[in-house]
Amino acid sequence: MSTVCIPDNEIAEERLRRMILFIAEGEPNSLIAQENLKKICDAHNKYECHIQLVNVLEDYLTAQEYNVLVTPCLILLCPSPRVSIVGTLKDSASVCTALRMI
Amino acid sequence: MHCSTHDIKTMSRITELEQRLAEVEAILEAIRSQEIDAVIGYQDVMLLKLRKAEEKLKYNARQQELVVTLGIMALRERNLQKLFDFTTTQLKKTLGISHTQILERRTISDSEELYMLSGAGWNFDSENTESAGLTISSQSKFTLKSGLPVLTDDVRTETRFTDNDLYNRYGILSGITCIIPSTGTFSWGVIAVYSDQPSSFTDYELNFLVSIANILGDSIRRNRYEQVLRDADIRKDEFLATLAHELRNPLAPLQSGLDALSLSNLEPETTCNIVHMMSRQIKHLVRLIDDLLDISRITHGKITLEKKPVDLKEVIREVIQLNEFNNECLQRNVTVTLPDEPLIMYADSIRINQIMVNLISNAVKYTDNHGCIDIIAARDEDRVTIEIKDDGVGLASDMLNSIFDMYVQVDPKRCGILGIGLTLVRSLVKMHDGSISAYSNGNNRGSKFVVSLPLAVQPKTRKKNANNDQQKSLTGQRLLIIDDHRIAADSLGKLLEMLNAEISVVYDGTSALQNLQSFKPTAILSDIGMPEMDGYELAKHIRSLPLDPQPTLIALTGWGENQHKIKIKQAGYDYHLVKPADITQLLKIFLH
Secondary structure, eight states: OOOOOOOHHHHHHHHEEEEEEEEOTTOHHHHHHHHHHHHHHHHTTTSEEEEEEEETTTOHHHHHHTTOOEESEEEEEESSSOEEEESOOOOHHHHHHHHTOO | OOOOHHHHHHHHHHHHHHHHHHHHHHHHHHHHTTOOOEEEOSSOEEETHHHHHHHHHHHHHHHHHHHHHHHHHHHHOOOHHHHHHHHHHHHHHHHTOSEEEEEEEEEETTEEEEEEEEEESOOSOTTOTGGGTOOTTSHHHHHHHHOSOEEESOGGGOOSOOOOHHHHHHTOOEEEEEEEEOSTTOEEEEEEEEESSTTOOOHHHHHHHHHHHHHHHHHHHHHHHHHHHHHHHHHHHHHHHHHHHHHHTTHHHHHHHHHHHTOTTOOHHHHHHHHHHHHHHHHHHHHHHHHHHHHHHHHTTOOOOOOEEEEHHHHHHHHHTOHHHHHHHHTSEEEEEOOSSOOEEEEOHHHHHHHHHHHHHHHHHTSOTTOEEEEEEEEETTEEEEEEEEOSSOOOHHHHHHTTSTTOOSOTTSTTOOSOHHHHHHHHHHHTTOEEEEEESSTTSOEEEEEEEEOOSSOOOOOOOOSOGGGSOOTTOEEEEEOSSHHHHHHHHHHHHHTTOEEEEESSHHHHHHHHHHHOOSEEEEOSSOSSSOHHHHHHHHHHSOOSSOOEEEEEESOOSHHHHHHHHHHTOSEEEESSOOHHHHHHHHHO
16 A cells, blocks of 8 residues: 655645625625625635625726626636636535535 | 836826826715715805705705695595505605505404505505504504604614514514594504615604694594595484384374274274374374484583482383383283392483383384393492393494484384484483493394492382372363463363363363353363464463462473473462373372
């Protein structure tokens, strides 16, 4: 039986999830999406989730930069490939699959 | 396979487009399921909530519109069913829900039931309570009991009431119920809205439904009051027509009697019969007018009771022996059951007599010849219960409650019935701290009136006067009669003359004073309302004269109000009698 060693930095990259959640602050669906994303990350605590919140009501240029058309919208930046999910993220199983958090 | 750079670029472009298409599809799906807050454009961000707010505003405006429309309709519409049907249909439409209903509370055999008067979205007969699932543990009954609005988010998790049969059958998941108010804290019924979706309602809809329920409550109250007024108006018109008829009725025989008496060659027996007949008619007229005056006095709170010990047994006997009943009672089987011991009440004997006369005359009027009338008086601890039972025309069940109301007549075709007798009786009984109830098994099955009156705390047997007053003569009495109504004065003079009194009749106060010295009356009977010198002034004059002995002063007048009684007494009169003079009362005064 052989053991394959994976370098620490690779493990860290494997478990790192860098995301941007575009929201319209104070709006109900955006609030639900924030809550749902938090629940998902809490439930999968082996992954290190870095979430950047962008309030499009204050900063819509960043949204345009990422080709975001609607809020709430979650974009997985890292690891690639980039994935975007729109809506309230209520279907946690589908969201996890898309974020590759298994 | 060889791919050129151009091909690779094209394929990459296709993949990118496919990705964008997938993203757009995901966005569309999110929009469809209402999970999107805002759309980001080239220049700014458009919040979708503006559209939602607009929809919400429109939704609220529709509700406000319904409140206004219903308010106007409630003021105009006399047909409540139309108002209810409009409400249930429009509520369903305005709130975009599955079911609505308006339920009326009815008390049946001491239990409270709810009946659906109008509904939308159901498929059962609106009168079928059981089908409406309105059991004791239903949401509607719960609302009725609590008196507060009830909002159910999801019936599957509801714990306040257990019977959700109705919801299960119609796929109802949420709802609001609230009471339709009536007078005071009494609720008329319940209004309900239901949805086949969970959490369909908020406090906003709840307040909206409360507004609708209040409008309906006001309309129901207004309709009820209007109906009461309309009924009273109809009864009043009928009463006036009957009154005119009843007042006219005795006049014809009186006219015939007068015509007959003007013939010179009448046999004494015929004359006697005519006079008896005329006397009966006059008594009837007097009673009608007395009843009318009494009811007016009672309504205005102007009657005060002159209480003294009265033996109810004697009152009943006297009433039965009244001339006006004698003949009619003889044609019916009248049984009177009285206890051995006296039934002494501390009461106004005239009013107790009036109660008994009215009740017994009713029994006589509503019982055909050869029918049975039972009058039973029995002591019940410190009260007496008087039952007047007949097997006459009886009372329909809907009449039992209204029979004591003003102008209500059981059978308007029967003569001598004004519809105020029982109102008067009830008022007089109440004034004596008593109660009266009516019972009947229905039309033509007889009726029973039960009166309960308090007995005197320490009953004392009234001292009986064995002498029959009427048989005594007025020998030795010198009576001066003063009345500007010459016929009334002369006829009274003739009557008293027949009882061996010495009579002098004058028609004004001055003549009376002149006559006083020469005639030396033992008693003076004077009218009060007279021209020049009225009865008050006359009495004051007489009392200021040095007469020895002073004559007994008796005021004989049509005025019976308390204020007149006081004024008459202050003027110096010893007695006050209301016209027409009752000969028995006069005899009592002269002989005592």
